[in-house]
Amino acid sequence: MPSFARLLRNLAALASLSLFALPALAQDEDNLLPVTQAFHLTSDASQPGTVKLHWRIAPDYYLYRGRIKIKAADVSAVKLGEPALPDGIKKHDEYLGDVEIYHGDIEATVPYTLADAANKVLALDVQYQGCHEVEPKICYPPNTEHLKLTIGGASTIPTDAAPASGTPALASKGNGAALLGAPAATPGTDAQALPADQAFRFEALAKDGKSLLLRWTMPKDYYLYRDKTEIKVSSPAGVTAGEPDWPSGIAHHDEHFGDTIVYFDQVEVPVPLNGADPTKKVELDIAYQGCLENGICYPVMTRHLSADLASGAVTVGNAATAASAAAPSATPAEVAPTPPPANLMPGGEEKVGFIAAIGLALLGGLILNLMPCVLPVLSLKAITVLESGESPAAARKHALWYTAGVMLSFALLGLVVVGIRAAGHGLQWGAQFQQPVIVGVLVYVMLAIGLSMSGVFEVGGSLGNVGSGLASRSGPTGDFFTGVLAVVVASPCTAPFMGSAIAFAFAAPLYVAFLIFVALGLGLALPFLLMGFVPAVARMLPRPGRWMETLKQALAFPMYLTAVWLLWVLTKQRGADAAALVLAGGVLLAMALWWYGRSRGARFSWVFTSVLAIGAVAALWTVHGLPAPTITQVASDGSVPYSPEKLAELRSAGTPVLVDMTADWCITCKANERAVLDTDTFRDLLKQTGTVYMKGDWTDVNTTIAAFLEQWHSVGVPLYVVYPKGGGEGHKLSTVLTQDSVKQALDAATGQ
CATH class of the missing domain: 3.40.30.10 (Glutaredoxin)
Known part of the structure; x- marks a missing residue:
């Protein structure tokens, strides 16, 4: 970034800090005029081709000349010329440098050209900013007034209501985003934003006598700015705070601050103390700032730390010097981006209502049946449905138990995910596939099911409750756990329409989230419910016969292919060593199942089978301690x-x-x-x-x-x-x- 642009960004940051660090002035805010009374604007469009704007500035207030911006609300309807502004009083601002300001009354003229001469209405957006120059010294946020002028007349038709008399001007901006004072209501809701101490819970720990660990914890949708954080050692002399070791954050584009880095949920920042004596105390002042996403920005919060490096005890309190930290001359500040309309998600993605979310969940679950990650498991269910073709009652029983497994699994998975997120921790759909041990377990499960379908072994009563055999077992238990397995392997897939429904569930109350996930499960189970309860669908199924055994063995191969895919994922996560260990464990598991099938009922056969199974588990558990591979090659896709x-x-x-x-x-x-x-x-x-x-x-x-x-x-x-x-x-x-x-x-x- 060019040095001049960097200087401007630094100045904007300093200006923001000085504006927001004003907690000690709260008791005087009631004496301040609303922004539209401090800088009363009138307009005159009686002369076609020129509009006049007049500000009457209240005593003890001043307006910045360089902060006046005039734009056409519809650039296709009118073209504005350069505004003619009078010269102002030269003033040196500590942060903005040399500026010009206005007192009293001023008038600006703006030439314009209409695209349609028959148009008799001129719509303008006039933005301005000014300050109160005596105690309390504050600067107002940039204020925008939307004017509709009748050409040939002198009246202004406001499109936004002006603040009521006596309303503190510091509480709001023309776009509705709260700036200063007590947190205002979040746009689109009736709820109040959290108090600062709850929105940004701050803690500090003395680590080793030479450094501190600073920790901020934020509820969902609150974020902390990295560049708005300042750490200063107030005593003893000679001790300074080193460069904070910030972790990677989120790139965030702010309408006024530009591109910044922010943090959600929780962030821990080690800070070295240069020149500190590990046996003494250190006093620090920490200033930081954050916002509620699509809502308010909080004033700069300043906390005073007293850290006993010898004992590790740290006390945190409000800084007594918070008020004096403000610049003597308040400066213009900019704030977080204008919140999007309440019915929009980030990026313009429209939110859905409850009924629509239920419908999308049902449709998304139905489409999951066609996803390649689910089809291998559905082959199991196809076999059981075909086997029960001669008995409508048996088909209904299969369908109900399978549906119960699917819906209960979706409900439990949804409650776990939503519960963890509600506790302030991030957890996304399919995250369990990031765990190498879980991926390895699924390799074993797919291998075991495939071997069962190939006829290597059959699950009997003594082994009926072992995990990998549950899905291939006949009867209600097998049907139920086939549904469970379908949900497990379906979770990395995101079917069309499914994302919006799950996003709605994550943001909804617990009971609503429960219904969304139940609807997903119902959609996934719907084809088999139709087979079991609609005679016309059941009659479309072929009659049972010897060919079913051949089909059953043929459908084992998708299971083996799924195991290969999972093994490939494991290789990406933990390298070739992990794949070799799981392959070796898979061989041991296959040998154990083969021996179980051949020696069923033989004396002490369970000993050899158990030893092989334990070896397979040991091989899988070893994967847990392997490091992720280091990838150094350049991406072939140009990314x-x-x-x-x-x-x-x-x-x-x-x-x-x-x-x-x-x-x-x-x-x-x-x-x-x-x-x-x-x-x-x-x-x-x-x-x-x-x-x-x-x-x-x-x-x-x-x-x-x-x-x-x-x-x-x-x-x-x-x-x-x-x-x-x-x-x-x-x-x-x-x-x-x-x-x-x-x-x-x-x-x-x-x-x-």
């Missing part, structure tokens, strides 16, 4: 690895970016890559639009990527976000991509 810092750098440079959050275990991700992202057409499109393709791999646990998913309210991967050329908010794409949808998104982002 760059995701990092918040790199994304912020690209956006600061005005470069369009397509962020792709993916995982090797995500079937939808791989389908999108094969159909769209790994094609010459897509690579040519990137070159034509100058777009950088940035990819984040969520195959293994990655808190940075998880935070990005949380920021975009994504229930999991895939997640595709396009950031436009020249800055601006990102746009979230559908989870299922097409060549046309990607081209339209990139063309729109680059203005082509």
